[in-house]
Amino acid sequence: MTVFTCKESFEAMMTCIYEAWHSKLGHENIRLQLEPVEQEELFCDYVSVQADAGKARKVTDAICRKISGEAYRQVFLAAMSFQEERLDAVYRFLVLGFSVGRRLTDMLFRPEVAWILELSRKSANEASYFREFTRFSLAGSVYVAHIEPKCNVTAISAAHFADRMPSEYWILIDDNRMIAAVHPKDRPFYMTELSREEFAALQRTEERQDGYTELWREFFRSITIDARKNEKCQRGHMPLWYRRHAVEFQ
Amino acid sequence: MEIVSELSLQEKLHILADAAKYDVACTSSGVDRKGKQGYLGNSAAAGICHSFSSDGRCISLLKILFTNHCEYDCKYCQNRASNDVARAAFTPREVCELTIEFYKRNYIEGLFLSSGVWKNPAYTMERICETLFLLRGEYRFNGYIHVKAIPGAPDDLLAAAGYLADRMSVNLELPTEEGMRRLTPNKNHRMILQPMRKTAQTIAEHRLAIGKDALLERSAGSRYLADSIFSGRQIETRGSAQRTEPGGPGTAALGMSDAGTAGLATISSGMKKRAAFHEMDMPADGVYGLPAALRRRDLHRPFVPAGQSTQMIIGATPETDYHLLKTTQHLYQDYDLKRVFFSAYVPLNEDAALPSPDTPVPLLREHRLYQADWLLRFYGFRADELLSEERPNFHEQLDPKCDWALRHLELFPVEVNRADYAMILRVPGVGPKSAMRIVQARRHGTLDFEHLKKMGVVLKRAHYFITCSGKMMYRTPVEEGYITRQLIGMDERQNWQIAHRDGGKYRQMSLFADFGIHT
Numbered sequence: 020m021t022v023f024t025c026k027e028s029f030e031a032m033m034t035c036i037y038e039a040w041h042s043k044l045g046h047e048n049i050r051l052q053l054e055p056v057e058q059e060e061l062f063c064d065y066v067s068v069q070a071d072a073g074k075a076r077k078v079t080d081a082i083c084r085k086i087s088g089e090a091y092r093q094v095f096l097a098a099m100s101f102q103e104e105r106l107d108a109v110y111r112f113l114v115l116g117f118s119v120g121r122r123l124t125d126m127l128f129r130p131e132v133a134w135i136l137e138l139s140r141k142s143a144n145e146a147s148y149f150r151e152f153t154r155f156s157l158a159g160s161v162y163v164a165h166i167e168p169k170c171n172v173t174a175i176s177a178a179h180f181a182d183r184m185p186s187e188y189w190i191l192i193d194d195n196r197m198i199a200a201v202h203p204k205d206r207p208f209y210m211t212e213l214s215r216e217e218f219a220a221l222q223r224t225e226e227r228q229d230g231y232t233e234l235w236r237e238f239f240r241s242i243t244i245d246a247r248k249n250e251k252c253q254r255g256h257m258p259l260w261y262r263r264h265a266v267e268f269q
Numbered sequence: 270m271e272i273v274s275e276l277s278l279q280e281k282l283h284i285l286a287d288a289a290k291y292d293v294a295c296t297s298s299g300v301d302r303k304g305k306q307g308y309l310g311n312s313a314a315a316g317i318c319h320s321f322s323s324d325g326r327c328i329s330l331l332k333i334l335f336t337n338h339c340e341y342d343c344k345y346c347q348n349r350a351s352n353d354v355a356r357a358a359f360t361p362r363e364v365c366e367l368t369i370e371f372y373k374r375n376y377i378e379g380l381f382l383s384s385g386v387w388k389n390p391a392y393t394m395e396r397i398c399e400t401l402f403l404l405r406g407e408y409r410f411n412g413y414i415h416v417k418a419i420p421g422a423p424d425d426l427l428a429a430a431g432y433l434a435d436r437m438s439v440n441l442e443l444p445t446e447e448g449m450r451r452l453t454p455n456k457n458h459r460m461i462l463q464p465m466r467k468t469a470q471t472i473a474e475h476r477l478a479i480g481k482d483a484l485l486e487r488s489a490g491s492r493y494l495a496d497s498i499f500s501g502r503q504i505e506t507r508g509s510a511q512r513t514e515p516g517g518p519g520t521a522a523l524g525m526s527d528a529g530t531a532g533l534a535t536i537s538s539g540m541k542k543r544a545a546f547h548e549m550d551m552p553a554d555g556v557y558g559l560p561a562a563l564r565r566r567d568l569h570r571p572f573v574p575a576g577q578s579t580q581m582i583i584g585a586t587p588e589t590d591y592h593l594l595k596t597t598q599h600l601y602q603d604y605d606l607k608r609v610f611f612s613a614y615v616p617l618n619e620d621a622a623l624p625s626p627d628t629p630v631p632l633l634r635e636h637r638l639y640q641a642d643w644l645l646r647f648y649g650f651r652a653d654e655l656l657s658e659e660r661p662n663f664h665e666q667l668d669p670k671c672d673w674a675l676r677h678l679e680l681f682p683v684e685v686n687r688a689d690y691a692m693i694l695r696v697p698g699v700g701p702k703s704a705m706r707i708v709q710a711r712r713h714g715t716l717d718f719e720h721l722k723k724m725g726v727v728l729k730r731a732h733y734f735i736t737c738s739g740k741m742m743y744r745t746p747v748e749e750g751y752i753t754r755q756l757i758g759m760d761e762r763q764n765w766q767i768a769h770r771d772g773g774k775y776r777q778m779s780l781f782a783d784f785g786i787h788t
Contacts, residue, residue: 127710133723151319155374162373180375182304183311183412187373205306231370237279238371241286242332243322246615246630252325256318267320267376 022050022060025068025106027171032098032106033075035068039110042066046114051106086116089124096139096146099171108134146172150179152261155189156227162189163224165264173200174210181208192221225264232266239267276357282367284357288337288348289383292440292580293610297329297378297413299485299575300435310372310379310412312435312575317378330381330415331371335359335396339385341455343442345585347617348385358387361400365408372412379413379435380404386419386455394422394430401433405570413575418468420460427464428572431471436575436607439465444596448586451622462604468577469604475572484605485576487646490701493690494649498598502605576607583638584614584631585623589661594641594652601645611638633768637663644669647701648694666757666764671697674734675749675756681734682747685721686711697756698731718742729759 021044025035032053039049050063059065082091094109102108112135116123126132145168153176155162162184166173173193177200180191184202191200197218202208213221262268276284298316318327336358337348347354364382371377382400387393397416404410416434418427431437439461443449446458473483487499494500579600581593597609613635616626641663644650648670655669656662664672674681674697683692685707694704703725710716710724717737722728732742733752745751 122713125709126713127706127724128714128716128720133720137723147317151317153375157374164375184309184373185304185306186308231367231374234279234282234367235371235374235376237282238286238331238333239320239322239328241283242290242328244290244324244326244615247324247326247613247632249325250323253321253323256325256327257321265320 020048020050020060020062021064021066022052022056023066023068024052024054024056026054026070028070029095029098030072030075031068031070032109033078034071035106036110036113037071037074037078038066038068046111051110053103053106082113082116085120086113086123087121090116093124093135093139096142096175097135099175100138100142101169101171102138102141105138108138142170142172142175145170146175148261149176152257152265153180153191154264154266156224156232156266157229158224158227160188162187163192163221164189165192165194165222165225167194167263171196173198176200177202177208177210190221192218194222228266236267278363278367281357281359281363282333284355285334285337285359286332288354288385289332289334289381291347291612291615292332292381292383292417293326293612294415294438294578294580294608295327295329295332295381296578296608297415299607300413302411302574305411308409308411309369310410312379312411312413319375319377329378330413331368331377331379332381333359333364333367333383335364335382335384335393335400336387337385338387340389341386341453343453343456344618344620344622345442345452345582345614349618352618359400361396361403364400365404365410368404368412369408369410372410379415380410381415383417384419386421390419390421391423391426394419394426398426398429398433401430405433415575418464420456420464422464424464424467427468428471431468431573432570434573436578437468437573438578438580439468441579441581441596441600443586444581444588444593445586448588452585465577465579465604465606468573469606472573472576473605479571485607488701490647490690490694490705491649494694495691496651497649498602498645498651502602577604578606578608578610580610580612582614583611583635584628589656590634590638590641590663591652591656591658591661593638594645594656597638597642598645598652609642611635611642633665633764634663636767637669641669649691650695666760667753668697668760670695671730671756675753678747678749678752682736682741683734684736684739685716686738696731696734698727698729698734700725730756 021042023035023039023042025031035051039051042049054067056065079091082094090112094112097105097109097112108131111131112123115126115129115131119126123132124136127136149166149168149172153164153166155164166176171193173191173196177191180189180200181202186205187202188204189202191202192213193199197213199211199213199221200208201211257265296316297312298314300312301314302312304311316329318329320328322328334348336356337354338356338358339346339348339350342350346352364380368377368380372379382397384393384397387396397419401414401416404414413436414434415436415438416430418430418437418439420439427437441458441461443452449457472485476485477483484499484502487497491497491499581596583593593611600606600609613630613632614624614628615630616624616628619626641650641652641655644655645652650670650673655673663669667675674695680692681696683696685693690704690708693699693707694701699707703721706724707716707721707726710720715738718728718732721731721735721737728742733745733747733755735741
């Protein structure tokens with residue numbers, strides 16, 4: 020058994036799929052795994068793959084052309100989920116996909132397809148949660164938001180905010196992965212990894228509050244109908260772990 | 270308390286959010302609009318919630334009244350003229366600043382602006398238009414706006430609001446003329462249905478003008494549903510054929526009519542009969558003090574692109590669920606409303622014409638009506654299938670879909686590998702998404718229960734009603750009494766919780782009282 024390993028970025032994952040495919044070792048003789056590899060297994064060869072933009076591009080183009088745009092969407096979302104075996108799941112999905120073509124995403128009776136649908140739904144749902152529950156605070160002239168998503172949804176959420184606030188400076192920070200989407204006024208946003216110092220400096224933005232934070236809390240309190248109080252229902256819609264950065268709950 | 274001049278913004282927000290909270294519509298859905306450079310905001314057709322208040326309701330929009338000063342004395346309303354409550358009014362700029370600043374912090378998806386009737390409907394509507402104009406213009410706000418049409422306001426002001434907002438609504442509040450007579454001394458059905466009709470016509474004409482269908486888009490799956498309430502409708506626009514029957518079938522029975530063609534001319538004196546909004550010239554400068562730009566007929570914005578909505582109060586007057594659902598269906602069909610909302614009556618005032626103040630809030634009834642509303646809009650059901658004159662109210666313990674299925678066991682079990690989309694959608698535990706996945710997946714292979722589970726079908730409900738390749742999941746008799754007992758047992762807890770949402774009313778079980786033991 021040969022195990023191909025790579026880092027967590029989408030580009031690295033696609034390159035890894037490229038290398039695994041072209042190794043011609045036979046699909047049943049290989050496995051794909053994300054780094055870091057905790058414990059290597061006996062009788063396995065480990066091959067670490069470095070990200071390569073050209074190879075990754077070939078894979079994504081092939082998915083769009085030979086399978087479908089919907090399949091690519093699901094692959095991307097599934098790759099952003101936090102399931103440990105997602106890379107291998109994507110590989111198995113694509114092995115089937117390159118043989119059946121367009122019908123792939125409809126074939127929900129195949130475990131590979133159902134599995135990717137589930138993972139992609141997880142990511143998509145979380146991305147939409149962070150569209151809703153992200154809160155920006157004003158630090159100087161920049162709006163800064165901190166999120167702690169389980170799936171890697173920062174870029175997906177940032178695309179939404181880029182459309183929404185094209186003419187503002189803002190930064191969306193994933194506190195756990197230490198990555199950020201930075202959006203300069205009237206320009207496209209870009210993703211960046213934060214250094215320890217940058218992160219520490221940005222960490223403090225949440226302590227700043229202005230008058231509007233308090234006004235928002237006032238609104239939040241006033242809008243409740245006491246005769247219908249139902250905190251269980253509230254928790255169902257907005258689980259506690261999503262509230263960590265929502266100022267109205269602090 | 271009389272007009273207090275020196276209220277802080279926070280105090281105003283407290284008073285005017287508190288006064289707006291009984292309006293249930295807080296959705297930001299119905300329109301997809303991309304952001305624009307130099308502007309703030311976009312809009313997603315699915316709508317986006319931003320928080321949930323501790324009553325479990327979603328907070329999507331900054332829902333406020335412009336003012337809670339009110340000339341009207343609707344008996345059920347907290348802001349009625351005869352109530353002694355703190356009153357306040359925003360300035361247009363305050364509303365704009367709040368909206369913009371909240372929006373940039375991602376607290377809200379847009380603005381929901383309603384108002385009490387201040388001085389008179391025209392004056393109030395004018396203040397609302399002024400605010401929206403400022404927000405769309407100077408503040409360059411491109412997000413979602415839901416505006417209330419104040420019944421009795423002049424048509425040109427309503428038109429102006431329609432061009433600035435995404436959704437417009439007039440609250441029907443009470444489904445019968447009789448109920449309105451008793452509870453809303455200053456309003457009647459015609460005052461509400463007329464602007465609704467005109468808005469509907471103007472929306473239709475605007476849609477035709479840009480090459481869309483006159484009627485609003487409905488759920489993606491509804492084109493596969495031949496008998497849904499949305500199939501085969503027409504909406505009257507100027508130039509289209511004469512309407513066959515004013516108000517559509519069944520209107521008279523519901524006691525709902527916007528007086529059709531007759532009578533309108535007398536109301537809007539000097540205006541053309543049944544003129545749609547866009548035919549009108551905006552008022553000249555000075556008449557309402559509106560900026561000249563508003564006079565331009567085309568503000569480069571579509572007219573009410575997210576459609577209209579309305580709400581009805583449940584439980585203040587004695588209508589049955591059947592009546593309410595028929596009214597709902599009628600509003601969807603004849604006025605092409607996007608949504609009808611239900612608001613469980615919360616006793617706020619004491620009045621001989623109202624239910625007593627200790628009436629429990631009919632939350633379960635509201636819940637059932639919403640479930641039925643979804644069945645109308647997404648599942649191809651009609652009001653008459655769910656309820657009838659003989660059975661005018663929903664089952665307490667069963668949701669309307671299960672209830673329907675149990676009364677039509679002759680149609681079940683359904684074979685998932687062969688049945689059509691419309692029938693699969695009627696199986697309890699299957700929704701539009703999973704039904705669509707089923708019909709797509711089965712073209713490429715045979716489905717069994719394990720696959721259905723993966724596709725999101727709720728098998729604990731569905732398995733009584735379906736077969737996969739001729740087999741049911743368990744050996745269950747397709748027998749009404751048996752399935753009813755099973756389903757009720759499953760839902761009991763949840764229904765109890767909805768009906769007793771007020772919480773904290775658990776009671777310690779007592780040997781003496783509960784088991785009849787006397788000492």
